Amino acid sequence: MSSISEILQKIRSKSPLVHNITNYVVMNNTANALLAVGASPVMAHAKEEVEDIVAISSSLVINMGTLSDKWVESMLMAAAQAKATNTPFVFDPVGVGASAYRMEVAQKIIETAIPNVIRGNASEIMALAKLTNSTKGVDSTIDTQDAIEGASLLAKQLNNTVVISGAIDYIITADTISKIENGSPLMAKITGMGCTATAMVGACLGVEENTHLAAVTAMVIMGVAGDMANEKSAGPGSFQMNFYDSLYELSPEVLAVKVKTNA
């Protein structure tokens, strides 16, 4: 628990620069969440600059929510630069399985540079592991428990950390399965909470080298802020606003009292 709190404190004291190549839907939400928790977001996707931006950033987030070929070119350049500069990198395979194009792009990104962390919902993780295809656009239709096998397979193949998000979050490596039972069903009623979770992993990777611990911390921060916002909210609109305030208010004391994890 103290290590989770330490990572939160480090985000606030160091304010890591988190480079996001993300989708049109969530850019604003994600940047605001990163600011609220204490990190420093930059959204940059032009191929003319992504290598420079990766080089000055503490971490890279690639989210393939709204793809097009130009963006894919930039994503591959950024991934290659992350590998070359040893910059930690988290990948969100949004909607993988919904189209052949998304699967092809996800594979190209992973072949270019193995992400330190992959974060997806249960359907995305199962599609990426080539086990089942249950993706409904960008939403999951299955429980996270049912994607543990797929996540374990991926984590072993890639020797990295895989996060399955949902009612219960699982953070999986070749030899560990951690689970987090915080959060609110309202989180699935706002677009881009998953994208925010991925960006939060980026913030934690920016200050913590242990990728499993960074991913656990990100999902604890999301879940506890979700619990806090839930207590104050009437529905999705007020939840979104309260979620930012909760990220901002989050303290080691609150984390210690509210966290529900086996990690």
Ligand SMILES: Nc1ncnc2c1ncn2[C@@H]1O[C@H](COP(=O)(O)OP(=O)(O)OP(=O)(O)O)[C@@H](O)[C@H]1O
């Ligand atoms: N029923 C729930 N109870 C508690 N927390 C939830 C629930 N559903 C989602 N969450 C939380 O919401 C966040 C987003 O997870 P989710 O699996 O919904 O992402 P996603 O499907 O990728 O979302 P999006 O594509 O809209 O960004 C995670 O932090 C997760 O823990």
Ligand SMILES: Cc1ncsc1CCO
């Ligand atoms: C709704 C939606 N469509 C493409 S990306 C996105 C944001 C949540 O993943």
Ligand SMILES: [Mg+2]
């Ligand atoms: Mg998603």
